[in-house]
Amino acid sequence: MxxxxxxxxxxxxxxxxxxxxxxxxxxxxxxxxTLVLFRMGDFYETFFDDAVRANRLIGITLTKRGKxxxxxxxxxxxxxxxxxxxxxxxxxxxxxxxxIVEQMGTPGxxxxxxxxxxxxxxxxxxxxxxxxxxxxxxxLAIDWPRKKSAPYGFVxxxxxxxxxxxxxxxxxxxxxxxxxxxxxxxxVAESRRQALREAHPELVVSSLPNWHFDxxxxxxMLCSTFGLANLDAWGVxxxxxxxxxxxxxxxxxxxxxxxxxxxxxxxxxxKESEFVVLDPSTRRNLEIDQSLSPLGDGPTLxxxxxxxxxxxxxxxxxxxxxQPVRDRQTAQIRQEAIESILSTxxxxxxxxxxxxxxxxxxxISSRIALGTVRPRELASLRDALPRIQSLEKWLSAQPLRFxxxxxxxxxxxxxxxxxxxKALLPEPAVLLRDGDVIASSYSxxxxxxxxxRDDTSRILLEMEERERAATKLQTLRVQYNKVSGFYIEVSKxxxxxxxxxxxxxxxxxxxxxxxxxxxxxxxxxxxxxxERAQTLEKALYDELVxxxxxxxxxxxxxxxxIAELDAVTGLAEHAEAHRWVRPVLTDHPGIRIEKGxxxxxxxxxxxxxxxxCRLEDGRRMLIITGPNMxxxxxxxxxxxxxxxxxxxxxxxxxxxxxxxxxxRIHTRIGASDDLAxxxxxxxxxxxxxxxxxxxATDKSLVLMDEIGRGTSTFDGLSLAAAIAQExxxxxxxxxxxATHYFELTTLAQELREVANxxxxxxxxxxxxxFMHEISEGAASKSYGIAVAQLAGIPAHVVRRAxxxxxxxxxxxxxxxxxxxxxxxxxxxxxPEPEEEAGEQPSEAEADPAMLALIExxxxxxxxxxxxRDALRLLYELQNEARAIEMPAAAPL
Ligand SMILES: Nc1ncnc2c1ncn2[C@@H]1O[C@H](COP(=O)(O)OP(=O)(O)OP(=O)(O)O)[C@@H](O)[C@H]1O
Numbered sequence: 001m002x003x004x005x006x007x008x009x010x011x012x013x014x015x016x017x018x019x020x021x022x023x024x025x026x027x028x029x030x031x032x033x034t035l036v037l038f039r040m041g042d043f044y045e046t047f048f049d050d051a052v053r054a055n056r057l058i059g060i061t062l063t064k065r066g067k068x069x070x071x072x073x074x075x076x077x078x079x080x081x082x083x084x085x086x087x088x089x090x091x092x093x094x095x096x097x098x099x100i101v102e103q104m105g106t107p108g109x110x111x112x113x114x115x116x117x118x119x120x121x122x123x124x125x126x127x128x129x130x131x132x133x134x135x136x137x138x139x140l141a142i143d144w145p146r147k148k149s150a151p152y153g154f155v156x157x158x159x160x161x162x163x164x165x166x167x168x169x170x171x172x173x174x175x176x177x178x179x180x181x182x183x184x185x186x187x188v189a190e191s192r193r194q195a196l197r198e199a200h201p202e203l204v205v206s207s208l209p210n211w212h213f214d215x216x217x218x219x220x221m222l223c224s225t226f227g228l229a230n231l232d233a234w235g236v237x238x239x240x241x242x243x244x245x246x247x248x249x250x251x252x253x254x255x256x257x258x259x260x261x262x263x264x265x266x267x268x269x270x271k272e273s274e275f276v277v278l279d280p281s282t283r284r285n286l287e288i289d290q291s292l293s294p295l296g297d298g299p300t301l302x303x304x305x306x307x308x309x310x311x312x313x314x315x316x317x318x319x320x321x322x323q324p325v326r327d328r329q330t331a332q333i334r335q336e337a338i339e340s341i342l343s344t345x346x347x348x349x350x351x352x353x354x355x356x357x358x359x360x361x362x363x364i365s366s367r368i369a370l371g372t373v374r375p376r377e378l379a380s381l382r383d384a385l386p387r388i389q390s391l392e393k394w395l396s397a398q399p400l401r402f403x404x405x406x407x408x409x410x411x412x413x414x415x416x417x418x419x420x421x422k423a424l425l426p427e428p429a430v431l432l433r434d435g436d437v438i439a440s441s442y443s444x445x446x447x448x449x450x451x452x453r454d455d456t457s458r459i460l461l462e463m464e465e466r467e468r469a470a471t472k473l474q475t476l477r478v479q480y481n482k483v484s485g486f487y488i489e490v491s492k493x494x495x496x497x498x499x500x501x502x503x504x505x506x507x508x509x510x511x512x513x514x515x516x517x518x519x520x521x522x523x524x525x526x527x528x529x530x531e532r533a534q535t536l537e538k539a540l541y542d543e544l545v546x547x548x549x550x551x552x553x554x555x556x557x558x559x560x561x562i563a564e565l566d567a568v569t570g571l572a573e574h575a576e577a578h579r580w581v582r583p584v585l586t587d588h589p590g591i592r593i594e595k596g597x598x599x600x601x602x603x604x605x606x607x608x609x610x611x612x613c614r615l616e617d618g619r620r621m622l623i624i625t626g627p628n629m630x631x632x633x634x635x636x637x638x639x640x641x642x643x644x645x646x647x648x649x650x651x652x653x654x655x656x657x658x659x660x661x662x663x664r665i666h667t668r669i670g671a672s673d674d675l676a677x678x679x680x681x682x683x684x685x686x687x688x689x690x691x692x693x694x695x696a697t698d699k700s701l702v703l704m705d706e707i708g709r710g711t712s713t714f715d716g717l718s719l720a721a722a723i724a725q726e727x728x729x730x731x732x733x734x735x736x737x738a739t740h741y742f743e744l745t746t747l748a749q750e751l752r753e754v755a756n757x758x759x760x761x762x763x764x765x766x767x768x769x770f771m772h773e774i775s776e777g778a779a780s781k782s783y784g785i786a787v788a789q790l791a792g793i794p795a796h797v798v799r800r801a802x803x804x805x806x807x808x809x810x811x812x813x814x815x816x817x818x819x820x821x822x823x824x825x826x827x828x829x830x831p832e833p834e835e836e837a838g839e840q841p842s843e844a845e846a847d848p849a850m851l852a853l854i855e856x857x858x859x860x861x862x863x864x865x866x867x868r869d870a871l872r873l874l875y876e877l878q879n880e881a882r883a884i885e886m887p888a889a890a891p892l
Contacts, residue, residue, distance in 0.1 A: 693731065
């Protein structure tokens with residue numbers, strides 16, 4: 001691609017710019033790397049490099065506007081102000097940040113004042129329209145340790161619910177913790193930016209100058225922000241990298257939110273040991289919430305389980321699935337709740353109805369805290385409060401501790417409802433600036449201003465009546481027009497009878513117009529009423545939001561309770577619909593599953609074959625053999641997903657499941673080249689295997705699918721055998737080891753912990769049939785060639801492969817030739833002629849019934865047949881043809 005011509009001028013030289021451009025230059029100097037959207041009338045404009053970038057990213061038209069003082073034209077591209085959110089959403093999706101500069105004054109007189117109103121970055125979004133509905137947007141700050149062996153400091157904040165967490169992370173856990181947090185934006189020191197981008201090209205990385213990552217300032221900042229004397233209670237005192245990351249994160253948040261302060265929960269220190277650790281490739285392979293399908297649109301564990309009625313519930317469920325816990329109680333509490341929902345009559349349906357119409361209380365609450373909540377959002381919160389109260393009453397009456405605790409969180413202070421009911425109009429305007437948001441009854445002053453704004457004609461009529469009565473002049477009229485303003489009109493003949501307080505304003509042909517001090521005052525009040533009502537309404541609204549903001553913590557706690565209730569209700573619904581059962585979580589090490597199923601595949605297949613799995617002391621590794629397509633990967637994934645679901649607090653797809661403690665799930669399944677990091681398939685495979693060997697423990701579940709296949713047979717076999725041995729003897733993990741190396745099945749004789757299982761298939765006349773059933777023992781034979789035939793490999797290639805196989809097997813049986821020369825002259829088959837289209841299979845392979853049919857057609861003496869006999873023959877031939885079984889993959 002051709003390089004774009006450099007268009008950035010020297011912003012440090014003010015002489016280059018006209019006075020009107022200097023405002024822009026001043027902002028650009030503060031945010032040199034961020035796209036600046038500069039409000040000019042009805043447009044947000046971008047200039048110079050930003051314009052070129054915006055044009056490339058979102059396709060807005062690139063033009064020119066004015067010139068620099070040296071005559072260089074200024075590139076410009078603009079967005080209509082009404083479409084701002086749409087374009088911001090597109091930019092943020094592309095990982096861009098945007099500085100928004102607003103006009104502060106009204107255009108007309110002199111230079112308009114402008115100010116940075118907000119900085120939108122992927123990790124600091126709070127706008128409902130910009131946030132993904134069913135997932136969180138999290139900003140993660142990372143500080144690097146000064147000493148190599150010391151931990152990294154991870155601090156992350158989800159602005160839309162105030163969740164604020166920290167963790168000390170070892171170098172080995174770095175990638176898996178990032179994948180658990182799944183940040184929308186990662187903030188690092190300037191000097192680390194490049195390295196992180198190279199190591200993790202998938203991340204959106206932002207940076208701040210290094211000095212923001214200062215532990216001492218972090219300590220002070222946290223203490224002052226949260227009004228604490230020290231941080232001992234949070235357990236982060238002395239954790240320098242965490243404090244440094246916290247400082248940078250809070251600085252960045254303050255900068256991006258400009259003058260607004262979001263609600264932030266007290267910092268929670270988490271430890272990796274709280275979670276069942278899932279490394280990034282395991283998350284991918286298990287398709288927790290991202291599909292491996294080429295377009296990424298296939299079903300995932302989350303998508304099939306997400307029956308939540310609210311977006312808050314969906315986000316909570318996503319967190320549960322992405323962060324299965326190691327604490328048995330947390331998982332069991334959720335399972336108890338599911339059980340209770342399912343065992344109580346029409347409870348599931350009632351909960352569904354109760355939750356169905358609730359708005360996104362979590363996001364509304366965070367915007368209340370920030371002061372950016374919109375009138376309609378407040379109205380939807382107000383309308384939801386009675387329903388939240390009914391839920392609260394019901395939950396509080398439940399014997400189950402989980403429900404009762406949720407009920408407590410839903411008990412909101414009465415002032416919230418009172419305030420909203422009193423202050424807001426039943427249907428407030430969409431935007432505050434449109435007016436008509438606050439109820440007139442809430443403020444007598446506002447009521448009066450609205451009266452002057454809206455009832456002008458009535459006010460004038462009333463005055464007219466009063467003046468007629470006082471002056472006894474029946475033709476007197478109080479009126480208004482744009483040119484003359486307010487006046488009292490009296491006919492010429494009556495003009496000399498007006499009281500002295502009437503001052504002459506205008507003389508017309510037949511009448512005189514007057515003004516009185518009272519009318520003058522009325523005129524001022526009426527004319528300024530609109531603006532004053534608007535100002536007052538804004539002040540009242542801000543005050544209302546500020547009062548509600550004091551209750552943000554309670555509102556967010558209620559939102560979390562609704563989300564949890566919604567998530568368990570959704571899980572209960574799925575469990576009921578798919579006959580899932582409550583797993584038994586035990587201290588007893590091992591995984592014992594009876595008739596387990598794959599939670600996603602079972603929803604797409606009509607006849608999913610359930611399979612059992614027993615992994616325990618004395619049987620810690622299952623070597624799984626069997627044909628390709630037999631169901632090995634599906635089986636292994638089912639086991640891992642059942643374990644994950646059990647520790648996430650869900651029911652599981654099985655007849656029974658007893659799951660012991662699991663500290664990590666590792667998968668080494670499939671692989672593709674990691675071109676971004678320049679690693680071949682085999683390299684990726686070995687890197688992942690190396691990580692597993694160094695991290696897995698005797699409480700880990702490890703899935704190894706065809707390890708070693710990316711290299712030569714003997715290298716691969718040797719590596720697979722050595723890795724299997726290490727997993728059995730050293731890490732002692734619970735391992736499912738699928739392989740095509742039959743040699744590995746002999747491990748079961750040598751190692752006590754190893755057992756063989758296989759997926760069965762049978763070879764029928766019409767091809768291979770998969771039973772998808774896991775049975776004890778090793779597979780009796782490989783069906784690779786049969787599967788290849790099924791996949792449509794040409795018959796002559798299949799024949800050649802069979803012949804190779806026969807020779808290989810023959811050689812393998814001779815002691816002095818253990819290394820067959822696959823492509824040496826002794827094995828190479830003479831090339832076969834290309835098969836012609838429609839060529840018949842050779843006689844040796846053709847079905848005897850087919851041969852008989854061909855024979856009959858060939859030998860029929862058509863000339864000697866009567867029409868009736870010919871027809872009969874045709875029927876017979878058709879019947880015979882119908883009786884012949886066609887090979888499954890044969891083209892029809
Ligand atoms: N238990 C099952 N019941 C019904 N169908 C199944 C079952 N397990 C797998 N299948 C079906 O078989 C197909 C192949 O399964 P899977 O990919 O697990 O096979 P595999 O043995 O791992 O194959 P390969 O060795 O080629 O990777 C799946 O796409 C699924 O449609």
